[in-house]
Amino acid sequence: MGKINILGVHVDAIDMNEAVAKVKGFLENDGANAVFTPNSEIMMAAYRDEKFKDILNSAEMIIADGVGVVYASRILKRPLPERVAGFDLACRTLEEVSDGSKSVYFFGGKPGVCELAIENLKKKYPDLYVSGFSDGYFDDEKEKKIIEDIKEKKPDILFVCLGAPKQELWISKHKDELGAKVLLGVGGTLDVLAGTAKRAPVFFQKTGLEWLYRLLKQPKRIGRMLDLPKFGFTVLLKGKKFPQED
Numbered sequence: 664m665g666k667i668n669i670l671g672v673h674v675d676a677i678d679m680n681e682a683v684a685k686v687k688g689f690l691e692n693d694g695a696n697a698v699f700t701p702n703s704e705i706m707m708a709a710y711r712d713e714k715f716k717d718i719l720n721s722a723e724m725i726i727a728d729g730v731g732v733v734y735a736s737r738i739l740k741r742p743l744p745e746r747v748a749g750f751d752l753a754c755r756t757l758e759e760v761s762d763g764s765k766s767v768y769f770f771g772g773k774p775g776v777c778e779l780a781i782e783n784l785k786k787k788y789p790d791l792y793v794s795g796f797s798d799g800y801f802d803d804e805k806e807k808k809i810i811e812d813i814k815e816k817k818p819d820i821l822f823v824c825l826g827a828p829k830q831e832l833w834i835s836k837h838k839d840e841l842g843a844k845v846l847l848g849v850g851g852t853l854d855v856l857a858g859t860a861k862r863a864p865v866f867f868q869k870t871g872l873e874w875l876y877r878l879l880k881q882p883k884r885i886g887r888m889l890d891l892p893k894f895g896f897t898v899l900l901k902g903k904k905f906p907q908e909d
Contacts, residue, residue, distance in 0.1 A: 669739065669905070670710045670897060671716050674725050674732060674743065676741075677747065679747050679752065682726055682747050683756065686698065686756050686759075689845045690760075690765055690820070695839050695842075695844065697835065697846050697848070698722060698725075698726070698845060698848065699834075703729045703735075703894040705728075706729075706735075707893055710897060726747035726749065728749045730746050730873075731891055735898040738899060738902060739898065739902050741907060749847070749850060750852050753822060753852045756820065757784065757788065761787075762790050763790040763792040764792075765792065765820060766792045766793070766794040766817075766820070767822065768820070769824070770822065771798070772799055772824055772853040773800065776857045777796035777797065779858060780853045780856035781796060794818045795813065799825045810837060813841045813842070814840065820845045820846075822852065822853070823846060823847065823848050824851065825848075826850050827850065830848040831848050834846045
């Protein structure tokens, strides 16, 4: 399992099953392991911001959440095996620990979202061990309490759902003090688990058009979506200048 250098971000060349196996391996060892899930938008943000790029590259695993990242790897003739969506990895991880063998903590979303997500998960996985949760709305004082709660609960897996780049910055800053073995930055996962947001239909997922579905549902995203073609053109023009590891 190597890495593909896409505009300076080192993405793991793995498929979903390998990503799940890697998370399971993290859970069996000591130390904190960050898992980041960049799409084209996040990759462009890292290309523009060297500090953010370094934070992404500090993760123990980086998966290609967006189909645009997979297409970029093909442009560079270093094709990634497949898209590994952060939501799907989160769900597979929850399934792996649904017997209660490992503890999980949910952090993010609007007030009430965590509770709904946990309620839905418990219907599917009655033995799932949820050690704690907190919404993603906080000031400095509340953040201190959240950190202390996580440290006290010491979950095996911490789901950080604050949206990019906030979640990656937060994980990078705090991961070594929290006691969690795996810290996943997985954006809107909690909203989907809670039922307050819907994922794109399977057709859009399989054809790599989830971005179009989101745009149709939220037209105000048009400005952000412009980063998709910008990412593709940047990879075409400058991608080959970034050295690859053989």
